[in-house]
Amino acid sequence: MCFSQNKNIIIQNNVNNKVYLVRDKKSTLYTKLSDFSEFDVVYDKNDVTNGRNTKWIKVEKYQNKYVLYIPCDSQYERKFIIENFHLKIKMGEIEKYKHLKHGNLGQNGFYGEYEMDTVSKNKFSLKTKVINQEPLVYQVEFSFNNNTFKENYIKIDNIRDFDIIYNQCRNNKVDEFKF
Secondary structure: OOOOOOOEEEEEEOOOEEEEEEOOOOOOHHHHHOOOHHHOOOOOOOOOHHHOOEEEEEEEEEOOEEEEEEOOOHHHOEEEEEOOOEEEEEEOEEEEEEEEEEEEEOEOOEEEEEEEOOOOOOEEEEEEEEEEOOOOEEEEEEEEOOEEEEEEEEEHHHHHHOEEEEEEEOOOOOOOOOO
């Protein structure tokens, strides 16, 4: 991946990988992060009510600031998209869920309930709430089969408000950067 190193800071450099803090808002890495083409999305871009038709990407906290992360292994890449009638989540592989219902949780969030588009019909839900106003960051609570976990996400529209931590691999099997 090509990017300007003069606006970036090396935060880890070893035999296996080099980790950069990318501050260049014109970096091509933002294009890589905002690419949702593998999701095979078809929706009405004008309908963004109740969180529908929005693209989301995970953020991490580094030195008291929220940052985007490009992992060495795409298995650790986290993003999701809410379409009119589906939720698609990438946590390694892309999984697709059919929309069942949704609603607002005040002005700072929404919830949605979904069902897996397979024979198993497993249920899945998510709730969002704003946890940081400037820049805008949401905590997303995922619930599936009595398991619940929370991660922080942003809507893709605000991607350039955040720096990137980029884990540039030198070898195949390396550890991901620890936040």
